[in-house]
Amino acid sequence: MTAEPPLTEPAVTLRASDWRIGSWRSFLRAHATIMRELERGMLAATGLPLAWYDVLLQLAEAPGRRLRMAELADRVLLSRSGLTRLIDRLQAEGLVRREPSPDDARGTYTVLTSAGFDRLRTAAPVHLGGIRDHWLAHFSDDELRVLGGWLGRLAPPSAG
Numbered sequence: 001m002t003a004e005p006p007l008t009e010p011a012v013t014l015r016a017s018d019w020r021i022g023s024w025r026s027f028l029r030a031h032a033t034i035m036r037e038l039e040r041g042m043l044a045a046t047g048l049p050l051a052w053y054d055v056l057l058q059l060a061e062a063p064g065r066r067l068r069m070a071e072l073a074d075r076v077l078l079s080r081s082g083l084t085r086l087i088d089r090l091q092a093e094g095l096v097r098r099e100p101s102p103d104d105a106r107g108t109y110t111v112l113t114s115a116g117f118d119r120l121r122t123a124a125p126v127h128l129g130g131i132r133d134h135w136l137a138h139f140s141d142d143e144l145r146v147l148g149g150w151l152g153r154l155a156p157p158s159a160g
Contacts, residue, residue: 058076068110
């Protein structure tokens with residue numbers, strides 16, 4: 001089979017039956033399946049929704065374990081919708097707190113609490129095990145390097 005050049009011409013019309021659209025659909029199905037499995041495993045083992053884990057992880061990796069809401073919204077890897085309500089729930093559980101910005105009277109930081117950090121440390125092995133089982137186990141190291149390069153074209157690693 002001869003490799004076809006990438007579709008770079010904006011005028012190229014695709015049909016739903018195009019094999020390349022099938023590749024896209026396979027990617028979406030794989031993503032949805034893996035995310036469901038990661039969510040199920042996380043909830044079953046820790047009671048922590050995956051979106052909560054994502055927020056706690058982003059805060060743990062931030063300088064001072066704190067971020068403004070806009071920065072947090074830019075960093076979360078899952079849905080950005082409802083982030084304010086999610087932070088409200090995390091605060092009610094004692095996993096984060098809000099602090100006023102010393103530089104901006106209107107600004108507020110979301111800060112990871114020690115309880116939130118402890119919960120994250122408990123959940124991390126579950127999440128990493130899920131990634132190992134549902135993603136890494138299906139590829140060799142060489143395949144993962146190639147795949148990482150391909151996916152990096154679409155979403156370069158964030159600087160944050």
